Amino acid sequence: MSDSSPSNDVCPLCGANEAAGAGEPKELCAECQAKSQALFNEEMRRVELIRTIRGRDVELYDIKHPTSPADHNHCGQVILIKAGQGFEVKICLRSNTVAWMENLFDERAGFSSFDTRLDALIGNVSLLIDSWGGGPYYMDIFEVDSVVSTEGEI
Ligand SMILES: [Zn+2]
Numbered sequence: 001m002s003d004s005s006p007s008n009d010v011c012p013l014c015g016a017n018e019a020a021g022a023g024e025p026k027e028l029c030a031e032c033q034a035k036s037q038a039l040f041n042e043e044m045r046r047v048e049l050i051r052t053i054r055g056r057d058v059e060l061y062d063i064k065h066p067t068s069p070a071d072h073n074h075c076g077q078v079i080l081i082k083a084g085q086g087f088e089v090k091i092c093l094r095s096n097t098v099a100w101m102e103n104l105f106d107e108r109a110g111f112s113s114f115d116t117r118l119d120a121l122i123g124n125v126s127l128l129i130d131s132w133g134g135g136p137y138y139m140d141i142f143e144v145d146s147v148v149s150t151e152g153e154i
Pocket of ligand 1: 011012013014015016017028029030031032033
């Protein structure tokens with residue numbers, strides 16, 4: 001209300017502007033909120049999910065990221081399984097491709113967000129779940145060092 005109140009919380013990200021709202025955890029100020037959202041949306045566009053198998057109750061996606069050094073920018077897979085009223089999600093991330101836990105960073109503005117690349121991936125998976133009508137979900141995230149693929153006929 002006024003700056004005479006000593007209990008005004010500062011934004012936990014920039015530490016300069018006043019935090020929005022008074023709850024816990026403290027909310028970002030409007031400026032950091034807008035910058036974080038822009039970075040998040042940009043990263044969601046970079047983390048591509050390419051559907052490779054579409055079944056009745058299950059879908060498989062390849063995860064691609066433009067900075068992944070792997071073939072075809074591949075950096076993992078998402079398996080989405082419709083289970084009852086909800087969803088079971090398995091995410092396999094290949095190690096040494098993309099730094100998933102890295103905070104999103106805008107070099108031009110020198111701005112670092114609290115959100116990680118993994119958050120952007122999970123944002124994309126949430127959109128998939130929405131497109132299937134939404135519902136409760138359980139997500140497991142595995143990080144794998146090596147991938148062995150075989151194919152054949154029995
Ligand atoms: Zn701020």
